[in-house]
Amino acid sequence: MSRVNRATVTQSLSVSFTVGLYGIAFGAASIAAGFSFLQTCLLSLITFSGASQFAVIGVMGAGGSALSGIATASLLGTRNMLYAMRMAPLLKVRGFKKFIAAEVTIDESTGVAIGQEDLGVDSMKHGFWLTGIGVYIFWNFFTVLGALGAQAMGNPSAWGLDAAVPAAFLGLVWPRLLGNFERALAASALIVAVLLSPILGAGLPIITTALLAVVFGWKVRQ
C-alpha cells in the first residue's frame, strides 16, 4: 500500500472518535433496557452497527419479543449489505480479510471511503480500514465504559453528541455533492426519508432511499 494521506488519517480518526464516543450512550442504554454486561458487550463486538444495536435494545427493553427486536435491527442492517456491495470491487478482499472487512462495513467506514474519491483508490481503501477499525475499537471501548455505569456523563444531548453524529455524516457526503445531479439525489433522499419516518417507523425510511439511487443511476448521466 502506498503512503497514507494525512487528510485521510485526520478524517478517519475524528469520525472514529466522535462516533465511538456514542458507545457510552449505547452501553448505558443497554444495561437500562435489562441486558447484562456480557450481552451488552457482545452486541457491540458482534453486531457492530449502532442503529441495529439501539433498535434491538429499544424494542426488547420496551417489552417487545426477541423476534421483533431482531427483525427491526436486521432491517436497519440491510444497508450495510449495500455498502458491502459498493466496497467489494474497491477492496477485493478474500478469506480472513473479507471476514474483517465485512465486520467493519458500516455507515462511517463507507462514508470516509467514498469521501476520499478525489485522493485516489488507495486513499479510499485507507479511509475504509482506518475508520472501520478505528470505530470498532472506540465503539467497543466506550460501550464497556457506558455499561460499567458511565451515567455520570448523563444525557449525550448535553454534550452535543446528538448533532455531532448527523453533522459527521453530512461532512462525509458533502465532497460528493459537487454536481446538481448528486445534490438533487441527496436532497430527495433526505426529504423522502424524513417524510416517510412517521409512516414507516425507524429503519425502513433510510433503506427505501436506495430506490432513489436506482432511479437516478438507471439512465446514463448527461
Add this chain to the structure above:
Amino acid sequence: MNAYWVGVLGTGAIAFGLKFLGYSIPEKYLTNPRMLRINTLIPIALLSALVGVQTITEKGKWVIDQRLAGVAVALIALSLKAPYFVVVISAAITSAVMYRVR
C-alpha cells in the same frame, strides 16, 4: 436460553451475515456500468437520508430541537470550506449550548 440471549445472538448473526453477503456477490454483477453507477449513488442516498432522520426525527416522529441548530451550523461551516473536525465540533458545541439554555 432466555429471550435476551436470542435477541443478542440473532441480531449479531444476521448483522454479520448481511455484511458478508454483500462481499460475496460475484464481481461480474457489480461491474457493469449501470450497477457501478447505482452502487456509487447508494451511499450518497443512504447517508443523506441518515442526516435527515438523525437531525429531525426521533423514534419515527418529527422532532425539531437543538440538533437542527447544530447541523445548520455544520452546513455553514462546510460551505465556508472548514476542515472536517471543525464541522463536527461546531455542530456539537452549538447543539450542547442550545440544549443547556433551553
